[in-house]
Each structure stands twice: as structure tokens, then as C-alpha cells.
Amino acid sequence: MNRHTFIRQSLLAGAALVSLDPMRSAANALNLLKEKPFNMKFSPEFGIFKELVGKDIIDQIKWGYDQGFRAWESTWLARRPVEEQERISKTVSQLGMEFGQFVGTMNFKEPTFASRDQAIRDNVLKEVKASVEIAKRMNTKFIHNVLGMADPKLPWDFQMANAIELLKRAAAIYEPHGIVMVMETMNHKINHPGMFLHTIPQAYAMAKAVGSPSLKILFDFYHIQIQEGNIIPTLDYAWDEIGYMQIGDSPGRNEPTTGEINxxxxxxxxxxxxxxxxxxxxxxxxxxxxxxxVAALAAYRAVDPK
Known part of the structure; x- marks a missing residue:
């Protein structure tokens, strides 16, 4: 029996137990994991375990700590009220956890970094400046900024030059605060056709061109498997410019062991x-x-490095 089959059968067995007596079996399964920290700094997002925990965001963080998670992240954090951000930050701090990335600027409709439209670029820098205060509030140094759509009206090299120039200006805002902007490559084949940043070599070239400690790559295994594959060699080549990682299996963008990535x-x-x-x-x-x-939690235990 190969590794993938073994893990899958183990998870199916766990799910079968839950189906016999959902509440008792789920509780038993979770107690087996309680207070055993993961070696990897796996960082849940709000809502991922909502069926087991409920919708209260503070309960979710505390529950996550009990299951061994020592970090948290929230892509849409900037959309939450300041009071809610403060509650999240306080809870994370009290538990001795760390808070990871949130999004500072995001546009899936227009060229932003690739464009020379001054109004759009000014708005990007306005949002970059605003994200500094959120990062301070959350005691995090990682801000994820999305580089927007490609500009079909411009030759590719002009777009790259525009993006590098704007990235330098963003990095200059973050550098005095020790903040790191991370930029994520997004696949064209399934989820995000037309996005400007879509390969690791492209991100690597821009990071090298900017040459700032406040600009790094967000290496998302799901997007990279779809767009490029060749995960380990690609990761190794870009290693010195990678600042953050995100996980998701392919196909499906679900928990590890549900797709083709080992x-x-x-x-x-x-x-x-x-x-x-x-x-x-x-x-x-x-x-x-x-x-x-419960099966997803078991999957994370199965892939946690030793």
C-alpha cells in the first residue's frame, strides 16, 4: 500500500467513526490532538473549522490553539472593524500565538501595478500606507498585496517596468516599519485568468529588481502546482526571495492529502x-x-514535518 492510499484510508476511517456518533466521535478525535503543537507553523483562516467551533472569531482562535495551531491569518482582515481587529490581536497575543498575512490592496478587475494610470497607482499607494497601521495593530510584519490584472494594451516589458517601479515605492513605505510585502502568483488556468503576476520566475525577477527586504514572494502551493508544477525545484531556485507560504491541494483547493501534491x-x-x-x-x-x-485535522497531523 502506498503512502497516499494509507493516509486516505486512515482519514476515511476517521470520518466513518464520526458518522456513527458525530458529537462523541468528533470530541474524541479532537481530544487526541489537543495541546500537541504542530511543528510547522500552520495558520488557519476564520471559518475553516466553523462546523466544529461555531462562528465566534475569538472562540475559533482559542479552539485552534487547543488543537496545536500556533499561528493565524486573515485575508480579509482589513474589512473588519478596528475594534474587532484589536480583539483578534489581543487574543492571539495572550495565547502566545503569531498573526500572519492580511491583504492591504487587492484588485481583480483592473491593471494596478502593471498600469501607468496615475489615479490607480495613487490609490494603491494610499492603501499601502493604510495597511501599515493595521499591521502595527496586529503585531505582524506580513502584508499581502495583490498586483492586479495585466494590461493588454501594453507590451509585457512595459508592464514589468511599471510594476517594478510601483513595488519600489511600496517597499519604501514599508521599510522603516520592518514590514514585508508579499506578492502571490495566481494561476491563469482555473482561478484567475488575466492576472499580471502568475509565475514564480516572474515574481523572482521583480523581487531581485526591487532589491528590498520589504518585498518577498508568497509561495502558494495550489497556484504553483496548477500554473507551473515542478514544485520543489522551483521552490529551491526562488528560496532566497520567498517570505511566506500558503497551502492547498490540487485539484480542488482543499486540505492536504485530497489531491495530487505529495x-x-x-x-x-x-x-x-x-x-x-x-x-x-x-x-x-x-x-x-x-x-x-475532523478529517482535515487528521490530514494536517499526517503531513506535519518531523
Whole structure:
């Protein structure tokens, strides 16, 4: 029996137990994991385990700590009221956890970094400046900024030049505060056709051109597997410019072990290279309800590096 089959059968067995007595079996499964910290800094997002925990955001963080998570992230944090951000930050701090990335500027409709439209570029810098205060409030140094759509009216090299110039200006805003902007490549084939930044070599070239400690790559395994594949060699080549990672299996963008990526090998490789940073859990859960969420927790235990 190969590794993938073994893990899948183990998870199916766990889900079957939950189906016999959902509340008792889910509780038993969770107690087995309680207070055993993960080696990898897996970082859940709000709502990922809502069936087991409920909708209260503070309860979700506390529950996550009990299950061994020592970090948290929230893509849409900037949309939450300041009072809510403060509650999140206080809870994370009191538990001795770390807060990872949130999005500072995001546009999936217009060329932003690739464009020379001054009004659009000014708005990007306005949002970049505003994100500094949120980062301070959350005691995090990672801000994820989306580079927008490609500009079909401009030759590719002009777009690259525009993006590099704007990235330099953003990095100059972040540098005095020790903040790191991370930029994520997004696949064209399934989720985000037309986005400007879509490959790791492209991101690597821009990071090198900007040459700032406040600009790094967000390496999202899901997007990279779809757009490029060749995960480990690509990761190794870009290693010195990678500042943050996110996880999600392909196809489906669900938890590890539900797709084709060998996360046991990949995460062990990352860990052995010395990465101790965030591993954001930006994905869905394959199966519905409590059974699916218990299976996802078991999957993370199965792929946690040694």
C-alpha cells in the first residue's frame, strides 16, 4: 500500500467513526490532538473549522490553539472593524500565538501595478500606507498585496517596468516599519485568468529588481502546482526571495492529502531547508460538516514535518 492510499484510508476511517456518533466521535478525535503543537507553523483562516467551533472569531482562535495551531491569518482582515481587529490581536497575543498575512490592496478587475494610470497607482499607494497601521495593530510584519490584472494594451516589458517601479515605492513605505510585502502568483488556468503576476520566475525577477527586504514572494502551493508544477525545484531556485507560504491541494483547493501534491515530501523538504515561517491554510474542506473538518485535522497531523 502506498503512502497516499494509507493516509486516505486512515482519514476515511476517521470520518466513518464520526458518522456513527458525530458529537462523541468528533470530541474524541479532537481530544487526541489537543495541546500537541504542530511543528510547522500552520495558520488557519476564520471559518475553516466553523462546523466544529461555531462562528465566534475569538472562540475559533482559542479552539485552534487547543488543537496545536500556533499561528493565524486573515485575508480579509482589513474589512473588519478596528475594534474587532484589536480583539483578534489581543487574543492571539495572550495565547502566545503569531498573526500572519492580511491583504492591504487587492484588485481583480483592473491593471494596478502593471498600469501607468496615475489615479490607480495613487490609490494603491494610499492603501499601502493604510495597511501599515493595521499591521502595527496586529503585531505582524506580513502584508499581502495583490498586483492586479495585466494590461493588454501594453507590451509585457512595459508592464514589468511599471510594476517594478510601483513595488519600489511600496517597499519604501514599508521599510522603516520592518514590514514585508508579499506578492502571490495566481494561476491563469482555473482561478484567475488575466492576472499580471502568475509565475514564480516572474515574481523572482521583480523581487531581485526591487532589491528590498520589504518585498518577498508568497509561495502558494495550489497556484504553483496548477500554473507551473515542478514544485520543489522551483521552490529551491526562488528560496532566497520567498517570505511566506500558503497551502492547498490540487485539484480542488482543499486540505492536504485530497489531491495530487505529495505534501509529506514537500513540507518535509521545506522544513529541512530551515523554513519556520507561516504556512497559511488558504483552502476549503473536501467533505461537509464535522466529519470533514475532523478529517482535515487528521490530514494536517499526517503531513506535519518531523
Amino acid at each position: 505534501f509529506v515530501n514537500v513540507l518535509q523538504h521545506v522544513y529541512d531547508k530551515g523554513y519556520r515561517g507561516f504556512m497559511g491554510m488558504e483552502h476549503g474542506i473536501l467533505k461537509p460538516g464535522k466529519a470533514g473538518e
